[in-house]
Amino acid sequence: MLQAKDLAIARAERMVIEGANIAIRPGAITAICGPNGAGKSSLLAGLAGLLRPVRGELSIDGKSLDGIALRVRARTLGFLPQDAEAAWDVDVKTLVGLGRMPWRAVPGRPARAAAQEDRGAVGEAMSAMELGALADRPLSTLSGGERARAMMARVLAGKPRYILADEPFASLDIGHARDLARLLREQARQGRGLAVVMHDLALAMNIADTVIVLDAGRIVADAPPEQALSAETIARVWRADVRWLGQAGARALSI
Numbered sequence: 001m002l003q004a005k006d007l008a009i010a011r012a013e014r015m016v017i018e019g020a021n022i023a024i025r026p027g028a029i030t031a032i033c034g035p036n037g038a039g040k041s042s043l044l045a046g047l048a049g050l051l052r053p054v055r056g057e058l059s060i061d062g063k064s065l066d067g068i069a070l071r072v073r074a075r076t077l078g079f080l081p082q083d084a085e086a087a088w089d090v091d092v093k094t095l096v097g098l099g100r101m102p103w104r105a106v107p108g109r110p111a112r113a114a115a116q117e118d119r120g121a122v123g124e125a126m127s128a129m130e131l132g133a134l135a136d137r138p139l140s141t142l143s144g145g146e147r148a149r150a151m152m153a154r155v156l157a158g159k160p161r162y163i164l165a166d167e168p169f170a171s172l173d174i175g176h177a178r179d180l181a182r183l184l185r186e187q188a189r190q191g192r193g194l195a196v197v198m199h200d201l202a203l204a205m206n207i208a209d210t211v212i213v214l215d216a217g218r219i220v221a222d223a224p225p226e227q228a229l230s231a232e233t234i235a236r237v238w239r240a241d242v243r244w245l246g247q248a249g250a251r252a253l254s255i
Contacts, residue, residue: 001025002047002077002162002193007056009039009046015054016042018217024162026193029184031204033197033229034214035238040197041082041166043214047195048079048164060162074102078160082167082197084151086139092150093135097122099157125156128183130176144171152180162193169200181207205229205244205251213237 002024009017016039024030024047032040045051049058049065058065060076068076078099086095100118126132129149139147148171155163163184169177184194185207198204204211204225211228213221215237221228226248234242243254 001061002195003057003059004047005057005059007043007046007058008054009042009051010054011042011051016217017046020046020056020219022047022212022219022222024193024195025210026161027188027191028209029188029194029196029207030210030212031196031198031208031225032212032214033199033201033204037216038214039217040214042217044079044164044166044195044197045081048077049073050079071102075158076161078155078158078163080152080155080163080165080168082170084148089138089140091136091138092131092142092153093122093126095139095150096126096131096153096157099125099154102158121157121159125153128156129153130179145173145176148172149176156187160192162195163187164195166197167199168196169198169203177203201229201234202251202253205253206249 004020004022007017007020007022008015020043032043034040042051046053047058060068065073097118100121103114103118126135129152131149131153134142134146134150139150142150148168152165152168155165169180172180181203184196188194188209196208208225211221211223211225212219213228213233220237221233231242231244234240240255245252245254
């Protein structure tokens with residue numbers, strides 16, 4: 001379990017997360033929701049160990065994140081930032097292959113078997129994100145949605161135990177958003193823990209096991225979707241009067 005206790009994070013000398021207690025459980029999707037500026041991206045980066053907390057503890061299976069070697073941490077946590085970029089204009093296959101870097105130089109890993117495993121993981125990730133036809137295309141030639149899929153594939157190729165993704169649905173059309181939702185559910189079924197920042201509250205309601213609602217850097221709800229995203233909570237946090245329609249697993253939000 002990836003856990004944060006009393007987590008406090010500051011940016012530019014301003015507290016952006018205060019007193020967060022969170023558990024990201026294997027085999028489950030945790031959606032992180034909240035209005036603009038609530039601290040969602042800061043919380044996710046903090047869980048990944050990319051922002052040093054002012055206060056609090058981060059641990060995986062009871063072991064402090066600070067005590068885990070960086071390469072082991074990279075194999076355990078897969079992080080997708082909101083505006084993921086590549087330093088070079090490489091082709092898609094090369095980009096996705098970068099997700100295997102933490103697995104290179106693992107002690108006792110035979111070179112031939114490792115190369116075969118890496119190729120299999122890259123191919124599997126590209127297939128999952130429907131990137132086969134784009135394998136040799138430079139990133140500069142891709143649309144925003146295609147690039148987003150390539151960046152997600154890079155994370156998947158690393159086969160991390162936990163996937164931390166910041167708005168992975170933002171640039172996707174409805175068909176690819178549906179496919180990604182199914183893929184995330186499958187990742188959870190395989191035992192991975194997922195923390196996903198989402199603005200689409202209906203999507204969070206329908207695919208998440210737990211929803212964390214942030215408001216001004218504080219957690220105001222951490223519960224199953226039906227409780228965390230009640231009409232009352234949405235009215236209080238987002239200042240919007242809404243009504244939920246439909247059945248469980250196929251909810252729609254009427255504004």
